[in-house]
Amino acid sequence: MNNYLSRRLSVLLLAIIVSIGLKAQCNDYNFSFQGGEVVNYHAYYNWGFIWLNAGKVDFMVDDAKYNNKPAYHIKAHGATYNNYDFLFKVRDTFEVYTDTAYLEPFEYKRVTNEGSYHANYKYLFNRQNRTISADIQKEENPLESKIIPWKECSFDLLTMVYKARNIDYSRYQTNEKIPISMVVDGEVHDIYIRYLGKEQIKTRNGRKFNCLKFSPLLVEGTIFKSGEDMTVWVTDDLNRIPIIVEAKILIGSVKAVFVDADGLRNPITAEIK
Numbered sequence: 559m560n561n562y563l564s565r566r567l568s569v570l571l572l573a574i575i576v577s578i579g580l581k582a583q584c585n586d587y588n589f590s591f592q593g594g595e596v597v598n599y600h601a602y603y604n605w606g607f608i609w610l611n612a613g614k615v616d617f618m619v620d621d622a623k624y625n626n627k628p629a630y631h632i633k634a635h636g637a638t639y640n641n642y643d644f645l646f647k648v649r650d651t652f653e654v655y656t657d658t659a660y661l662e663p664f665e666y667k668r669v670t671n672e673g674s675y676h677a678n679y680k681y682l683f684n685r686q687n688r689t690i691s692a693d694i695q696k697e698e699n700p701l702e703s704k705i706i707p708w709k710e711c712s713f714d715l716l717t718m719v720y721k722a723r724n725i726d727y728s729r730y731q732t733n734e735k736i737p738i739s740m741v742v743d744g745e746v747h748d749i750y751i752r753y754l755g756k757e758q759i760k761t762r763n764g765r766k767f768n769c770l771k772f773s774p775l776l777v778e779g780t781i782f783k784s785g786e787d788m789t790v791w792v793t794d795d796l797n798r799i800p801i802i803v804e805a806k807i808l809i810g811s812v813k814a815v816f817v818d819a820d821g822l823r824n825p826i827t828a829e830i831k
Contacts, residue, residue, distance in 0.1 A: 593621030
């Protein structure tokens with residue numbers, strides 16, 4: 559059971575990322591974030607009637623250079639708190655370099671440490687021949703290297719979060735399905751999210767926000783059941799910051815709750831004072 563619990567925080571980080579990625583308007587310019595932005599979350603796990611504040615997830619954006627070109631260096635880190643490490647120690651890191659115009663990725667890395675499970679992923683994106691060079695190593699298995707076709711408007715998990723924040727959501731109707739395309743575990747997955755309209759949401763510390771609400775289609779065969787058992791609320795303003803993400807899993811459920819943010823490009827006008 560501890561091995562199962564040890565992967566909950568990483569699942570929560572993936573839930574945030576998977577649930578808000580959109581395929582549409584993939585060449586839009588960035589208006590929603592800037593270098594220096596930091597967004598923090600508490601990570602909760604529900605087992606029975608008890609919600610455990612078991613860890614945290616942090617997203618960070620820095621101005622950078624990649625092969626002498628202007629770039630964003632985007633990072634996400636998920637970790638259990640030290641007093642929970644004896645039960646399920648998690649230290650997961652995602653990072654990507656993207657261009658600053660259309661947020662197309664240059665290089666993506668993921669380092670997973672969840673209890674006794676360890677894995678490393680690295681993708682190099684080739685714009686000339688539209689391929690992805692993937693290096694994947696899981697636990698004690700040999701390094702797997704392969705070339706993946708890189709079709710238009712498909713992104714890694716982390717880049718997709720920030721692409722989604724630049725989309726004009728007013729173009730979509732309630733219950734409309736919006737396709738997404740992501741590279742996950744060395745494969746391209748075509749799924750969708752369902753736009754559920756607008757809703758006010760309240761966090762555990764009492765803050766209220768006007769939000770846009772979504773439910774993504776989950777891929778069968780993961781620790782999730784197939785179907786739309788995940789819900790995400792993002793701010794209905796120019797930032798599009800995820801406020802709450804909830805997901806049912808095989809045992810219990812997980813939740814990420816917004817704590818604070820710094821270095822935002824735009825005011826959080828969605829907050830209800």
